[in-house]
Amino acid sequence: MNNNWELIISGSGGQGAILAGIIFAEAALADGYNVIQTQSYGPEARGGASRSEVLISKEELAYPKVQQCNLMVALTQESLDKYGPLLADGGTLIIDEDIDASALNTSIKVYKAPIFTAAAKLLRPMVANVLVLGILNTVSGIVSMESLVNAVRARVPAATTDINLAALEEGSKIGKELSAKAFKGGNI
Amino acid sequence: MNNNWELIISGSGGQGAILAGIIFAEAALADGYNVIQTQSYGPEARGGASRSEVLISKEELAYPKVQQCNLMVALTQESLDKYGPLLADGGTLIIDEDIDASALNTSIKVYKAPIFTAAAKLLRPMVANVLVLGILNTVSGIVSMESLVNAVRARVPAATTDINLAALEEGSKIGKELSAKAFKGGNI
Amino acid sequence: MKYKDFLRKDKMPHIWCPGCGHGMVLSSFLRALAKREYHPDKVAVISGIGCSSRASGYLNFNTLHTTHGRAIPFATGIKMAKPELKVVVLTGDGDSAAIGGNHLIHAARRNIELTVIVFNNNIYGMTSGQYSPLTPHMRLATTAPYGNIDYPFDLVKLAEGAGASFVARGATAQPRHLEKIIGQGLDHNGFSLIEVITQCPTYFGRKNRMGSAVDMLQWQRDNTSTTGKEGKIPLGIFVQEERPEYCANYHHLVKTVAEGKGSE
Amino acid sequence: MKYKDFLRKDKMPHIWCPGCGHGMVLSSFLRALAKREYHPDKVAVISGIGCSSRASGYLNFNTLHTTHGRAIPFATGIKMAKPELKVVVLTGDGDSAAIGGNHLIHAARRNIELTVIVFNNNIYGMTSGQYSPLTPHMRLATTAPYGNIDYPFDLVKLAEGAGASFVARGATAQPRHLEKIIGQGLDHNGFSLIEVITQCPTYFGRKNRMGSAVDMLQWQRDNTSTTGKEGKIPLGIFVQEERPEYCANYHHLVKTVAEGKGSE
Amino acid sequence: MAGKFQVRILPAYCKGCGICVSVCPKQVLGLGKDKAQVVQPDQCIGCLNCEYHCPDFAITVTEGEKDE
Amino acid sequence: MAGKFQVRILPAYCKGCGICVSVCPKQVLGLGKDKAQVVQPDQCIGCLNCEYHCPDFAITVTEGEKDE
Amino acid sequence: MSKRLIQGNEACVEGALAAGARFFAGYPITPSTEIAELMAEKLPALGGVFMQMEDEIASIAAIIGASIAGTKAMTATSGPGFSLMQENLGFAAMTEVPIVVVNVTRGGPSTGTPTKPSQGDFMQARWGCHGDHPIIVLAPSSVQEVYNLTITAFNMSEKYMVPVVLLYDEVVGHLREGVELKGTAEIINRDFPLVPPENYRPYATGDGLIPKLAPFGSGYRYHMSGLSHDETGFPTGNPATIENLVVRLQDKIEKNRQDIIKYKAIDVEDAEVIFLAYGSPLRSALQVQKQARARGEKVGLIQLLTLWPFPHELLTETFARNNADFIIPELSLGQLADEASKSVPRDKITRVNRNDGALITPAQLEQALKGVR
Amino acid sequence: MSKRLIQGNEACVEGALAAGARFFAGYPITPSTEIAELMAEKLPALGGVFMQMEDEIASIAAIIGASIAGTKAMTATSGPGFSLMQENLGFAAMTEVPIVVVNVTRGGPSTGTPTKPSQGDFMQARWGCHGDHPIIVLAPSSVQEVYNLTITAFNMSEKYMVPVVLLYDEVVGHLREGVELKGTAEIINRDFPLVPPENYRPYATGDGLIPKLAPFGSGYRYHMSGLSHDETGFPTGNPATIENLVVRLQDKIEKNRQDIIKYKAIDVEDAEVIFLAYGSPLRSALQVQKQARARGEKVGLIQLLTLWPFPHELLTETFARNNADFIIPELSLGQLADEASKSVPRDKITRVNRNDGALITPAQLEQALKGVR
Ligand SMILES: Cc1ncc(C[n+]2csc(CCOP(=O)(O)OP(=O)(O)O)c2C)c(N)n1
Ligand SMILES: Cc1ncc(C[n+]2csc(CCOP(=O)(O)OP(=O)(O)O)c2C)c(N)n1
Ligand code: SF4
Ligand code: SF4
Numbered sequence A, B: 001m002n003n004n005w006e007l008i009i010s011g012s013g014g015q016g017a018i019l020a021g022i023i024f025a026e027a028a029l030a031d032g033y034n035v036i037q038t039q040s041y042g043p044e045a046r047g048g049a050s051r052s053e054v055l056i057s058k059e060e061l062a063y064p065k066v067q068q069c070n071l072m073v074a075l076t077q078e079s080l081d082k083y084g085p086l087l088a089d090g091g092t093l094i095i096d097e098d099i100d101a102s103a104l105n106t107s108i109k110v111y112k113a114p115i116f117t118a119a120a121k122l123l124r125p126m127v128a129n130v131l132v133l134g135i136l137n138t139v140s141g142i143v144s145m146e147s148l149v150n151a152v153r154a155r156v157p158a159a160t161t162d163i164n165l166a167a168l169e170e171g172s173k174i175g176k177e178l179s180a181k182a183f184k185g186g187n188i
Numbered sequence C, D: 001m002k003y004k005d006f007l008r009k010d011k012m013p014h015i016w017c018p019g020c021g022h023g024m025v026l027s028s029f030l031r032a033l034a035k036r037e038y039h040p041d042k043v044a045v046i047s048g049i050g051c052s053s054r055a056s057g058y059l060n061f062n063t064l065h066t067t068h069g070r071a072i073p074f075a076t077g078i079k080m081a082k083p084e085l086k087v088v089v090l091t092g093d094g095d096s097a098a099i100g101g102n103h104l105i106h107a108a109r110r111n112i113e114l115t116v117i118v119f120n121n122n123i124y125g126m127t128s129g130q131y132s133p134l135t136p137h138m139r140l141a142t143t144a145p146y147g148n149i150d151y152p153f154d155l156v157k158l159a160e161g162a163g164a165s166f167v168a169r170g171a172t173a174q175p176r177h178l179e180k181i182i183g184q185g186l187d188h189n190g191f192s193l194i195e196v197i198t199q200c201p202t203y204f205g206r207k208n209r210m211g212s213a214v215d216m217l218q219w220q221r222d223n224t225s226t227t228g229k230e231g232k233i234p235l236g237i238f239v240q241e242e243r244p245e246y247c248a249n250y251h252h253l254v255k256t257v258a259e260g261k262g263s264e
Numbered sequence E, F: 001m002a003g004k005f006q007v008r009i010l011p012a013y014c015k016g017c018g019i020c021v022s023v024c025p026k027q028v029l030g031l032g033k034d035k036a037q038v039v040q041p042d043q044c045i046g047c048l049n050c051e052y053h054c055p056d057f058a059i060t061v062t063e064g065e066k067d068e
Numbered sequence G, H: 001m002s003k004r005l006i007q008g009n010e011a012c013v014e015g016a017l018a019a020g021a022r023f024f025a026g027y028p029i030t031p032s033t034e035i036a037e038l039m040a041e042k043l044p045a046l047g048g049v050f051m052q053m054e055d056e057i058a059s060i061a062a063i064i065g066a067s068i069a070g071t072k073a074m075t076a077t078s079g080p081g082f083s084l085m086q087e088n089l090g091f092a093a094m095t096e097v098p099i100v101v102v103n104v105t106r107g108g109p110s111t112g113t114p115t116k117p118s119q120g121d122f123m124q125a126r127w128g129c130h131g132d133h134p135i136i137v138l139a140p141s142s143v144q145e146v147y148n149l150t151i152t153a154f155n156m157s158e159k160y161m162v163p164v165v166l167l168y169d170e171v172v173g174h175l176r177e178g179v180e181l182k183g184t185a186e187i188i189n190r191d192f193p194l195v196p197p198e199n200y201r202p203y204a205t206g207d208g209l210i211p212k213l214a215p216f217g218s219g220y221r222y223h224m225s226g227l228s229h230d231e232t233g234f235p236t237g238n239p240a241t242i243e244n245l246v247v248r249l250q251d252k253i254e255k256n257r258q259d260i261i262k263y264k265a266i267d268v269e270d271a272e273v274i275f276l277a278y279g280s281p282l283r284s285a286l287q288v289q290k291q292a293r294a295r296g297e298k299v300g301l302i303q304l305l306t307l308w309p310f311p312h313e314l315l316t317e318t319f320a321r322n323n324a325d326f327i328i329p330e331l332s333l334g335q336l337a338d339e340a341s342k343s344v345p346r347d348k349i350t351r352v353n354r355n356d357g358a359l360i361t362p363a364q365l366e367q368a369l370k371g372v373r
């Protein structure tokens, strides 16, 4: 993988995909990357699949939208079905274990994680978006944990900081396990 | 005098100079001339001197304003002072007998007529504007009396038709006398 | 025809959020209309811009979705050109009372026969929750993060002050009552304004911690009264006056002129 | 200072027609102002477009002659930016109630401290005599050659319906009464509207055969009443209510936020 | 045994707001996963509250047996 | 003999509308050619009607003799 | 047929009525007010509607409404009011509702000099409203042309289902000339749909570019919206549909330039100097051009009757052929000359501008002509 | 200094506050609304004023009023609202009151496609209001530029006493990038009169072209009017005075083109193909230009930061020197390309237009580049 990430985080309306994108972009910015974050507006913003795009690069960025997506998080089947085809060959995908990614090109590295079960364990299903950032960052290794923690602190409502940080940690743990499995060539 | 008349009729706000211009233009139109009538709009329209311009020609007319005024009626001293200088050498001026035209170029033919006295005699001073048309037409001989009568009929309020026609006739009479005097080289 | 037959089925389901009261206003309106004998070809529904103003698109009449705030003068043109049409304006509190306030009061003054139904959710829904001229004092909105210091119009009083000959207020929590007053507005030979209190759970409700749509309807029940109870928002018909209608006045003028009887 | 000292003498005489009531409104306003202790530097007079709106040019204050109908929002900006200024809006019936109607009702609703004096001559004077929203039914105007089929606003009721906290009506035929109510409007801590019945002999008077300015003033005396006589146009103060003023509300909000007490 | 009234909910229209459930005097309706459902069809008294309140035109209450 | 009140009319401002004449209770004022004039100065009672009604700021009524 | 002596604004009313206009809504403003006043006088007798609205925004909204209901409708205004109409002018362009908007121009900017002529709204007439939008702008210079072009404005508006702006300055609006009010003018009415209501898609233009919009109340029930819409008139988010719409709106005008662009070319073939003008400056140019020819000078004149779409092909060809100098007199800082500079090199254009409320005189143009020769 | 990740609209607010803006009046409209919302949140803490008005007409009126009272003031809107503001924008231009108007552009015409970007208001920003009027229009393409140019907008507005429009499309308004909010930016405040109140003539500009307008309430009592006025601010009918005013309003911008016109030229010297762009299409052009250079192709780029006054001298000179082909990508039917055609021959311009709500992609521009080479 080079130094240019083109990331799409997608999910359904209330799942916080957009916020997740912003947090990740902010962490990357703090780590000295150039970043651009965009999201889809439009009638579809009211319900339906929502999408956050993040470009991360050591180079100057110009065109602000994903051209060759090489990193994707999809929180629902619907959003994977819709945006999955944008993932380039050899890209990385992170999805919930319940989601079916069999339609995708086999060159894509798929990480299946118990995102919602783990979030539910934390008693706040709505932290799934931050939890998945933990996974994302561990498997991709793009940003420093410190920057990610700071970004979470800065962007989530004050009352939910602790629970979100817990989610981030849980996500990182899951991410490490997945990476380890992947390294061992196991079924991820 | 050629076939191109550039006429200015001026007076104070309520004297009907503009209507007089319209009537004269309409008569000329009926006689087959090309005509343009314009008037000055502007803050000065509320009180102060008002001005009606009429261009009359057998040729096509283009520029709609007086360029070389060769015919002028001024109903007040103020309007003469203001517009008199526009009268070209050799032009014709019709004014009330009380008005002082001594400042003008001597090449100008000045007809002084008892306009307001005559109008007052008709018991309607406001017909001075039509009365002066009678003078104007007799001394200039531009339009037919028939057309002028029709134009007066068409443009003055129905209730005032008779008195206006009387004024027109009175004006013509005065005009004839003046022409006669002028012909005889008398002091007009 | 049954009221649902007036819907453009191929456009359904509508875009409104779950629990949005706008659909309830629309359904009361259609029921009121269904009871009357208008041929759908003879009904024109005009709206401005806003969530509420999207209503026109779902109705199988002659429908016109105009610019923000301007539905009433568009409707005025249609009505004057074709007085035989029943012309209804569906509009929001922002559309009618903010940018469109002037047109509202002038139509009321003229007493032109338009039935204007204001979907009052106390907020600009379409643009995501800014306060409107009908947002109560000190309520929260995205442009009033510290509470709205404006005072709202009482739309009923405003319309009355402007000279409207029919003014009523209903609420989505009272669909039968609402249907009734809309019906009377439709029957009125003159300008009629029906303000409808409706809920925007997505913005007004969420910002002001009013709970779900169900809770917001309960709030309506607790805070409105059709019987004039002290301290409650009154619902009902507040003005209902017969006076010459504008198109009729114009028609009369045309006749007078034709007969040569006009003053000069 | 004497009231005439507020005039810009070098701009006098003013452009208004002989007998035009606008000068009478202006003179009553200046007398009311002279009785109070405003420093001319602290008075701003804003007007729109119209014969009446030319008034601002004759006054030796901070004066602003804006666009047609928009004096009130311009004045709102000035007032909010410099609340210490006494901001007065001089406007016509067309300027304030036709094109500017929306701004009028919204300023009333907000209760922002502006003194709005409407020179109501029932006509558009500046553009030579078209009917206005305050031209009575069936009166003549250049655009109503057969009589005006519109119904006029009752500006007092409209302002009241919009939530104005001070509403009054005077007439040029009653300059002392007029001065008094304008004065009370100036003293009012909130939005105040003073409608002044005034005469346009040149257009409204002539078109409607009302005679000279002197006759038109007599008409006013015959048809208005400061004591509420049946069948007469009532003059006086109709609303006078203390409620929090908008700038004050805003100032309070700023303080709250500064102290970190604002709701989130 | 079906009751006298037939309550139909169009799932394609229903957005699961729960309003119908809250206004039914007889607990005929319940909220399933994202959609309203008829849970006690027999209890319906045909008051039409649900249909009149539904913002989404999703409910039709008719008189008579299902089989008709 | 001048009266107690002094009525001054500024001809440059006066437009001759006649309003002052019509509101003066004492016939102090009259209309000349296009302008108002003080015709009976002694009669003035200083009621200020004329000044308050003049649309053109043309009248000033002051107390005291002319000569002061 | 005998000529009548009428004002420009009166000719506009006569033209509109001859074209079939039966609805006028407006708000008074100098120097257009006579149009409203005459409409108020004349429409009732014809069973038409005159309305004075609360402002210009309502005025244009009302005429769009009336046109949607099938009545030919017009409003008239001047600069400040024209500015206020822009949003709804765009709505008419987008929904393809034929209307005619008259702008009798006066000195700007802002309230400016209301009683004097100007041509400062030349660019605004094309570009005053947001978004790429189609529009036609016609510009008469004489009272007869006001009459004729008002009829043309309605015809083009109905033919192309587009708002048409009639732009003329205060002098043209207020001068009186003899006019022939021919009752014989060709009148075009918008097409009525041929398909039955069940199959009706209002914006389906088939091979053509022009929709057939049935009047409201005529049995065709459909939806109109200022949102980007598809052939059925309903809002769409589909990119291709949106692109097609925006492009078609442009094409229906651009592909009909031949028909829409009207001008008069006088003595242009061999001209070494060409006046390019419209409105009252055209009249001065006309006089000077005639006099110059009489003197034997190779001077020509192009009078624009259609301002927008702008006749670039004409200028380009003319320049390519003649390599002439252009003199462009304008009552503005040079908006027309700027536009012309897309087709004629800037250094071949002599600008004669005047912004003081007075007319450009023949003397000024003689001067300019001397400067060029 | 560390960068903050913020949206374009947020950067606009930050820039305005940094420039000293303490007054915002607006009316919500997509895609500009975040500006109002953030102003509502931030201004009270700074003692500034946020007002939501009844419409856009009132919004711009209120900010002009506030500016007359001496407070730097701004409003933000999008196409439909921008159309409604035109009349009062002209008033600010005429009375020379500094204000900043942000237009975050969306798909038109009319209500169009509110949530998607477009550049269809390019011409309107210059010519939307009636009468010849001065105006400056700036166009950022990145979040950092939004911040910087918002400050520049206020500075130019105060320096030249003119309304400044900040024009950027929805994508620029909503994307998030790292931005340096430098506290060090130079801030320009309008000049205060030097003469004592007795001698004050607000529009007497002496040798310069810019009036010194004292804030209302500061002890200088004077009159402002949208009517044509003289140096004292009072209405005039004097032709020479009117001419001088209109011409001075133009000159104060035209004679300062050097200072006002900002752009970036990248690799233009030897370029055989030059991209000319602003706003989001600029970003695609930037990527393609860089890639082309990397491939050794002689491709350059001109990014416009100032749209109006339009940099014709730059284009003319560049073209004269390079005889290059120009590729002009736009989210419109070609308004920029049309304007550029005054300085670059039409056949040397390749247009890349898109009106469907989507962005012009680098791939599209690569294609266009291939077409030219
Ligand atoms: C001229 C103009 N200004 C602003 C907008 C943006 N806008 C669209 S809808 C809306 C408010 C809608 O509020 P309301 O009428 O109450 O309808 P709701 O969405 O609440 O039903 C606004 C401000 C616009 N489309 N046009
Ligand atoms: C936008 C706009 N529309 C119309 C006008 C023309 N206009 C100027 S003043 C006026 C009416 C003035 O009437 P009113 O406010 O009653 O003042 P009056 O002259 O009667 O005192 C009109 C319509 C304008 N200047 N601007
Ligand atoms: S945002 Fe509010 S008003 Fe709009 S559809 Fe949703 S609930 Fe209804
Ligand atoms: S036209 Fe009427 S309102 Fe205007 S100055 Fe004359 S009398 Fe007064």
Ligand code: SF4
Pocket (backbone or CB within 6 Å): C019, E009, E013, E014, E015, E016, E017, E018, E019, E020, E021, E035, E036, E053, E054, E055, E056, E057, E058, E059
């Ligand atoms: S009220 Fe309607 S939309 Fe809501 S849950 Fe019941 S059926 Fe569904």
Ligand code: SF4
Pocket (backbone or CB within 6 Å): E005, E007, E023, E024, E025, E026, E027, E028, E029, E043, E044, E045, E046, E047, E048, E049, E050, E051, E061
């Ligand atoms: S009709 Fe009444 S009882 Fe039956 S389901 Fe609906 S609300 Fe319940």
Ligand code: SF4
Pocket (backbone or CB within 6 Å): D019, F009, F013, F014, F015, F016, F017, F018, F019, F020, F021, F035, F036, F053, F054, F055, F056, F057, F058, F059
């Ligand atoms: S009231 Fe004033 S203007 Fe009128 S006549 Fe008397 S002094 Fe003159």
Ligand code: SF4
Pocket (backbone or CB within 6 Å): F005, F007, F023, F024, F025, F026, F027, F028, F029, F043, F044, F045, F046, F047, F048, F049, F050, F051, F061
């Ligand atoms: S003050 Fe009274 S009495 Fe004296 S002149 Fe004036 S109106 Fe007459």
Ligand SMILES: [Mg+2]
Pocket (backbone or CB within 6 Å): C050, C092, C093, C094, C119, C120, C121, C122, C123, C124, C125, C132
């Ligand atoms: Mg609302």
Ligand SMILES: [Mg+2]
Pocket (backbone or CB within 6 Å): D050, D092, D093, D094, D119, D120, D121, D122, D123, D124, D125, D132
């Ligand atoms: Mg008036």
